[in-house]
Amino acid sequence: QPSRAVMALCELGHTDLDQAGSAELPIAYDKVVVKIFEGDQHGAEFKKLNPARQVPVLVDGDFVLAESHSILRYLAESRALPDHWYPKDLRKRARVDEYLDWHHTHLREGVHTYLIKKTLYPVFGIDVSEDEFNSLRKILQVSLKYMEDKLSKHKYLCGDQISIADLSAFCEIIDTKLLPDVDISKYVLIVDWMDIMLAIPAIKKVHAGLLSQIEGSMKNMKAKL
Ligand SMILES: N[C@@H](CCC(=O)N[C@@H](CS)C(=O)NCC(=O)O)C(=O)O
Incomplete structure (x- = not known):
């Protein structure tokens, strides 16, 4: 669920849902699948990104951020998404x-x-x-x-x-x-x-x-x- 919310915001990106017919302008992102049922979140590489061992994690250049709500807020602000x-x-x-x-x-x-x-x-x-x-x-x-x-x-x-x-x-x-x-x-x-x-x-x-x-x-x- 939390990963879907983050991906949905990236897909919607700069689309202004207040404006009928606004062009769809996604935020470009690369999706990296972490197979949680196979335990990928417990691997050393992933633990470095998020010691809480949960997805989603955002990697934005040298900035790494976990917790979906923090990521949603960060994307809305850093990408200057429509105010709504x-x-x-x-x-x-x-x-x-x-x-x-x-x-x-x-x-x-x-x-x-x-x-x-x-x-x-x-x-x-x-x-x-x-x-x-x-x-x-x-x-x-x-x-x-x-x-x-x-x-x-x-x-x-x-x-x-x-x-x-x-x-x-x-x-x-x-x-x-x-x-x-x-x-x-x-x-x-x-x-x-x-x-x-x-x-x-x-x-x-x-x-x-x-x-x-x-x-x-x-x-x-x-x-x-
Ligand atoms: N509060 C976290 C919850 C994240 C969460 O529960 N992620 C689950 C997947 S939906 C997870 O990574 N589970 C793997 C595990 O706990 O081992 C958020 O909103 O990002």
């Missing part, structure tokens, strides 16, 4: 930061942590108690309510313009489609907002692999019915 991504206005910016800080302990917990514990832990034989699953489901519901409430006030999460908060949130919440026991359809404003986000070609492009994975798991589920 990370507004200069102090209060609008604070609203985006508020979402980004909240994200780690809420939506990320409710989706990513739940997904990992549900799908990956069994592969490694790690038990997760039903209480733990219940508390993660609770965090997800609380998170979805918080987002639905935000979207009842404006078109995007932090205002009427798209920001890096929407990118981070979308790239996380789309993973709920990999969880057959999670149904977010009652959050109608979130569902509409997801459609708007996915209609942006650059966002669709970075999710192509995930979308085909989701389609595969849907077919699999239908075959079992």
Whole structure:
């Protein structure tokens, strides 16, 4: 998820989504795949880049930066991207930061942590108690309510313009489609907002692999019915 958010911002780059028909002007970047399921993040070379051993990591000349939200902010500022991504206005910016800080302990917990514990832990034989699953489901519901409430006030999460908060949130919440026991359809404003986000070609492009994975798991589920 966090890597997809960074790639989506690079793909969108200088495209001004406030201006209808604005030309697509991506930020040039080289994508280096780190195979986390094969443990590449624990190799000596990668540890030098990010001692926390997680992706994404940005290498911009001699400057190395980890943490997706820090990278999104850095790209928005250093590449002077259209203001709507990370507004200069102090209060609008604070609203985006508020979402980004909240994200780690809420939506990320409710989706990513739940997904990992549900799908990956069994592969490694790690038990997760039903209480733990219940508390993660609770965090997800609380998170979805918080987002639905935000979207009842404006078109995007932090205002009427798209920001890096929407990118981070979308790239996380789309993973709920990999969880057959999670149904977010009652959050109608979130569902509409997801459609708007996915209609942006650059966002669709970075999710192509995930979308085909989701389609595969849907077919699999239908075959079992
Ligand atoms: N807070 C970090 C989270 C990064 C993260 O969770 N990365 C995962 C992939 S989605 C990872 O590298 N996992 C490998 C591991 O923990 O061994 C960010 O936003 O960049």
